[in-house]
Amino acid sequence: MSSSNFIRGTMLLxxxxxxxxxxxxxxxxxxxxxxxxxxxxxxxxxxxxxxxLISVSTVGVPLAVSKFVSKYNxxxxxxxSMRIFKLGTVLMFITGIVAFFIMYxxxxxxxxxxxxxxxxEISLEDAAHVIQMVSFALIIIPSMSIMRGxxxxxxxMGPTAVSQVIEQIARITxxxxxxxLIKVVWDGSNSTAVGLATFSAFVGAIASWVVLLMYWKNxxxxxxxxLDQQKKKVRIPRSKLLKELFQYAGPFVLVGIATSxxxxxxxxxFDKAMVAIGKGDISxxxxxxxxxxxxxxxxxxxTIATGLSLALIPEITKSFNLNQVDRLNKQIxxxxxxxxxxxxxxxxxxxxxxxxxxxxxxGIDNISIAGPLFAWYAPTALTFAFFTVTCSILQGIxxxxxxxxxxxxxxxxxxxxxxxxxxxxxxxxxxxxxLLATSVAVFLNLWRIKTSLKFSYRxxxxxxxxxxxxxxxxAILLLLVKWLFxxxxxxxxxxxxxxxxxxxxxxxxxxxxxxxxxxxxxxxRIVGKRIPILDRIFRR
Numbered sequence: 444m445s446s447s448n449f450i451r452g453t454m455l456l457x458x459x460x461x462x463x464x465x466x467x468x469x470x471x472x473x474x475x476x477x478x479x480x481x482x483x484x485x486x487x488x489x490x491x492x493x494x495x496l497i498s499v500s501t502v503g504v505p506l507a508v509s510k511f512v513s514k515y516n517x518x519x520x521x522x523x524s525m526r527i528f529k530l531g532t533v534l535m536f537i538t539g540i541v542a543f544f545i546m547y548x549x550x551x552x553x554x555x556x557x558x559x560x561x562x563x564e565i566s567l568e569d570a571a572h573v574i575q576m577v578s579f580a581l582i583i584i585p586s587m588s589i590m591r592g593x594x595x596x597x598x599x600m601g602p603t604a605v606s607q608v609i610e611q612i613a614r615i616t617x618x619x620x621x622x623x624l625i626k627v628v629w630d631g632s633n634s635t636a637v638g639l640a641t642f643s644a645f646v647g648a649i650a651s652w653v654v655l656l657m658y659w660k661n662x663x664x665x666x667x668x669x670l671d672q673q674k675k676k677v678r679i680p681r682s683k684l685l686k687e688l689f690q691y692a693g694p695f696v697l698v699g700i701a702t703s704x705x706x707x708x709x710x711x712x713f714d715k716a717m718v719a720i721g722k723g724d725i726s727x728x729x730x731x732x733x734x735x736x737x738x739x740x741x742x743x744x745x746t747i748a749t750g751l752s753l754a755l756i757p758e759i760t761k762s763f764n765l766n767q768v769d770r771l772n773k774q775i776x777x778x779x780x781x782x783x784x785x786x787x788x789x790x791x792x793x794x795x796x797x798x799x800x801x802x803x804x805x806g807i808d809n810i811s812i813a814g815p816l817f818a819w820y821a822p823t824a825l826t827f828a829f830f831t832v833t834c835s836i837l838q839g840i841x842x843x844x845x846x847x848x849x850x851x852x853x854x855x856x857x858x859x860x861x862x863x864x865x866x867x868x869x870x871x872x873x874x875x876x877x878l879l880a881t882s883v884a885v886f887l888n889l890w891r892i893k894t895s896l897k898f899s900y901r902x903x904x905x906x907x908x909x910x911x912x913x914x915x916x917x918a919i920l921l922l923l924v925k926w927l928f929x930x931x932x933x934x935x936x937x938x939x940x941x942x943x944x945x946x947x948x949x950x951x952x953x954x955x956x957x958x959x960x961x962x963x964x965x966x967x968r969i970v971g972k973r974i975p976i977l978d979r980i981f982r983r
Contacts, residue, residue, distance in 0.1 A: 459604030463611040464746040468739040468804075470615040474640065475805050477626050480731045482633045485565050487735045489573040489641045491710050492553050494703040496542045497584055507692035508589055510760050510838065512596025517761050521669045522676040527684055528593045535585035542585070546578035557710050565727075569634040577641035583648045590655045597666070602658040606651040614647030690843075698834040701850055701884075702827060705877050706734050708857045713873055716865040725812055729870035732813045733820040736805050740817075741824040744789035745831070759839025771840075775892065776902055778832050780969045783907050786828045788914045788956045793821035795921045796948055802934040803942030810934070812870075819874045826881035833888035837895075845891045853884035906965065913959040921952045 475483055508531050512524040546553070554570035594602040621639040625631035709730065717726035762771040793800060797818035802810050830853075834846045857880040864872030892898050925948065934941035960966040 459607050461743065461746045463607045464739075464742045466608075466611045466615055468743060470619060471736055471739050472804050473619060474622060475736060477622055478633055478636055478640075480728050480809065481565065482637050483731045483735045484727045485569060485573055485633065485637045486640060487706075487731065488554065488557055488565070488570045488710070489577045489637075491703055491706045491734075492546065492574065493577045493580070493641075493644070495700045495707060496546050496578075497581060507688055508592035509595040511688055512593055513598070513758075513760050514764060516597065517764055519673065520677065521666075521673050523679055523684070524593075524596065525666070525670060526679075527688060528589065530681065530684060531589045531592075531688065532586050535589050539581050539583065539585035543578050543581040546581060547575050550574040550578070558714065566634075569637075572634055573638045573641050576638040577644055579642060580644035580648050583645065583652060587648060587652050587655060590659065594655075594658065599662070602655055605658075606654040609654045610647040610651035613650035614643045617646045618643040698831065698838075698846055698850065701830060701834075701853075702738075704850075704854050705857055705880065706738075708854070708861050709734055709873050709877075712862050713865065713870075716862045717870065720866050720869065722869055725870070728809050728812055729816060732801070732809075732816045733870075733874055737801070737813075737817045737820050740800065740804065741793065741821060741827075744786045744793075744824045745828045759836060763840045771896070772898060775836055775896075775898060777969065778836065779829075779903050780906055782825075782828050782832055783903075783910050784960065784966070784969055786825050787907075787910055788917055788952070790821050790825050791914050791918045792921060792949060792952055793824070794818045795918060795925070796945055797821065799925075799934045799941050799945045799948065802938060803945040806938050807934060807941060816870055816874065819871050820877075823874070823878050823881060826878060826885055829885045830881055830888065833885060833892065836892055837888060840892075840895060842891055842895050846888070849884040849887040849891070852887060853880040856880040856883060906968065909963065909965055910960075913956055913963075913965075916959065917952050917956045920955055921948055924948045924951055 471483075474486075478486070508527060511527050515521070515523045515527075550571040551567070553574055554567050558565060558567060558570060591603040591606065594600075618640045621643070622636045625636040625639060626633075713730050714723070714726050717723055717729070758774060759771065762774060798810055798814035801813045801817045805813070830849075834849075837843060837846050857876055860876045860879070861873055864876045866872070868875065889900070893900065925944075928944055928948075932940050932944065934944060957966070
């Protein structure tokens with residue numbers, strides 16, 4: 444695949460992931476207004492263990508299959524690629540069923556881990572109910588993910604991109620209609636509404652499966668032709684295939700659940716630590732800010748890393764296996780630079796406009812707590828993004844085992860310091876601990892890439908300095924816009940006003956930043972070519 448095809452595939456997945464995450468943020472607005480912060484925290488109780496189990500049940504196999512298929516396709520061994528696809532599908536169906544039984548029948552035990560006994564806002568029965576409802580998605584998602592991995596390994600990003608978007612649309616549509624009917628029309632309970640909301644993951648998974656099966660039907664003949672053209676079919680023992688697959692898969696599962704693991708530590712310790720220091724009255728609101736609503740918002744810039752990572756793995760693997768050193772170094776530089784170019788200014792904007800963004804999206808009722816806490820949480824977008832991409836790079840250069848070390852170091856810091864920091868700094872302590880832990884993990888990954896490949900970060904540092912200068916200029920512009928708005932309106936004037944300020948400020952800041960990047964040729968140097976649509980926009 445050429446550099447332009449690499450960028451095109453990357454941008455396709457990034458755009459699809461961005462749209463998916465954007466929809467995932469937008470639906471939270473009406474959802475929060477219907478079920479409230481308590482309902483959102485209840486929702487988080489279900490989704491954090493679900494996210495972990497969905498990754499554990501797949502054992503990282505979908506992304507590992509992508510890497511596996513890319514490797515053997517580069518060796519023209521399509522027979523082995525097809526074998527691992529079929530073997531992985533059966534394996535994922537079995538582990539999905541097992542994960543479903545664990546989550547459904549262990550819901551009471553899981554719920555007890557999260558709730559402080561002194562808290563009565565959310566009952567144990569309600570928490571167990573929503574956990575059981577989300578568990579049904581575990582039956583179907585693991586085997587569905589295998590097909591996505593197979594298409595990506597064949598350097599076909601379209602099926603994954605389209606199925607992601609359709610899955611999100613089906614899930615959100617079912618969720619919002621169902622919750623509206625239960626709460627508004629029938630005046631039902633929060634537990635019932637949130638339970639149905641978590642069940643929507645199963646509905647979305649079915650919709651995604653249908654899309655992927657349509658792609659499979661259309662492309663099966665092409666894949667069969669490649670298989671028939673293979674003259675020599677080497678039948679590698681099944682045990683050897685599984686061993687190689689799990690060697691790839693182990694690190695993938697931990698990378699996939701990295702964010703959820705940090706949230707799990709908060710889920711277990713946050714409520715209890717806040718009650719212990721006499722702040723149990725705001726713990727539900729605070730937890731919802733940075734682990735539910737706020738996290739949805741920062742996932743939008745992080746999605747750039749996610750889309751890049753999915754497209755990056757097969758390409759890095761191919762370049763490494765073919766010993767194409769210059770191409771490999773260029774791809775690594777591109778991936779790191781794209782993350783910095785998009786996520787750094789996004790973080791600056793989120794910090795400066797934290798009150799306006801949170802108030803405009805989720806209301807200003809608890810803005811005195813939510814605004815400052817959201818500003819503290821925003822920088823984790825950068826560390827989560829870099830962790831995702833650096834782990835993908837390490838996996839592509841056969842250093843996947845090191846990701847276990849870096850993630851373990853980060854999680855260990857989070858476990859050891861979280862309760863202590865909460866007692867010292869209240870709700871901000873949990874956020875600062877996450878930022879510290881993820882920063883350490885990223886630093887370790889960058890160090891390993893450097894030592895393994897003798898990779899130089901000189902170009903990355905040089906361009907990052909230019910991005911930092913542009914971000915500072917943009918930040919000054921945003922502060923000026925806020926100051927001017929202050930003479931007329933403020934986020935305290937209501938949710939709609941806060942939303943209007945956010946839209947105008949983000950448009951101004953984003954436009955100026957992209958203009959700086961375009962006129963300085965920074966964006967062109969990062970992606971490797973001119974972007975026609977930017978030429979047309981800025982020439983006007």
